[in-house]
Amino acid sequence: MMRVAVVDDEPLARRGVITRLQAHADTMLCGEYADGTAALNGLRDKVVDVVFLDVQMPDMNGLDVLAMLAPERRPKAILLTAHDCFAVRAFELDAVDYLLKPVDDVRFDEALQRTRTALRMPSASAEDVDGIVAIRRLSTKIGRRTCFIDTDDVEWIAADGDYALLHVGARSYPVRESLNRLSHLLDPQRFVRVHRSAIVRVDCIREMQPLTNRDAILLLREGTPVRVSRTYIDDLLARLHHNRG
Known part of the structure; x- marks a missing residue:
């Protein structure tokens, strides 16, 4: 309240x-x-x-x-x-x-x-996931308009200075939120941090290509490459294994 x-x-x-x-x-x-x-x-x-x-x-x-x-x-x-x-x-x-x-x-x-x-309070656009409140929609300004983006449509998120870019198909939408804050607000069953500058929706991952330094490259549904840092690789593998199970 x-x-x-x-x-x-x-x-x-x-x-x-x-x-x-x-x-x-x-x-x-x-x-x-x-x-x-x-x-x-x-x-x-x-x-x-x-x-x-x-x-x-x-x-x-x-x-x-x-x-x-x-x-x-x-x-x-x-x-x-x-x-x-x-x-x-x-x-x-x-x-x-x-x-x-x-x-x-x-x-x-x-x-x-x-x-x-x-x-970090719940709202009408949030739902409870295993005791964690996860936001379902994010808002962005486009000119004088305010647009609302369903997190179900977001494939991955990239850091962009003080903003985050929501990637939805071929379009991207800036929101004034840090990637760190979004990583706590999004559903942890569906979104995973893979790099200090990237979050991906797990069910959008099509392929993972390991690199020699324990980093990796993810290919998303439309072939978009997203780099995975070794700092986050274990969390990603755990999430992929959990979803497969």
């Missing part, structure tokens, strides 16, 4: 966020504040996982509220703003996303899902 606080000096804006939260059964409203000073005092006293936080408020702006909280008490933040010029400082203060006003419903849901991922 995500404990949520909402901070905005505009009553209608606060009500809009709270109304949208009611559609998410895994959220619980823990605080509602109309100014930065009240928010700072409230967030210092309460345990909050995520705060929807207006950036521009008369007495104290939202980024200053975050900066004045001790790092260990600072919740994940989804910023509410009419401008995107605060992004750099926002992410320095552990903001996971920002929503431009007026808030779009799809972007609202995407921001909540990104927060769940950051907190």
Whole structure:
């Protein structure tokens, strides 16, 4: 359950966020504040996982509220703003996303899902696999659109700087997640890390060619080669053996 606080000096804006939260059964409203000073005092006293936080408020702006909280008490933040010029400082203060006003419903849901991922919390797009919560869908931005990719369609994933590339057939989709985090969120029965820069879906592996240094090359269904590091070879062999059994 995500404990949520909402901070905005505009009553209608606060009500809009709270109304949208009611559609998410895994959220619980823990605080509602109309100014930065009240928010700072409230967030210092309460345990909050995520705060929807207006950036521009008369007495104290939202980024200053975050900066004045001790790092260990600072919740994940989804910023509410009419401008995107605060992004750099926002992410320095552990903001996971920002929503431009007026808030779009799809972007609202995407921001909540990104927060769940950051907190490693289950959601409506996750399922329990042997006691482990595994995500079933990932979201990606394509221009102004948000697209949702079913993990059932993902064949392999490659690291690409601060992003990961989901390979689906001949197309690839960037998601703002590290490969390390994805390796913990995906179904371990279906996906396996094979390299510091690659994850593959086990049932997409067509062939494995060993190399002399105990590395290997995987060939996927369409002939795509993916290198396996010797660091991960034992986990891969165990997963292949388990699936065959």
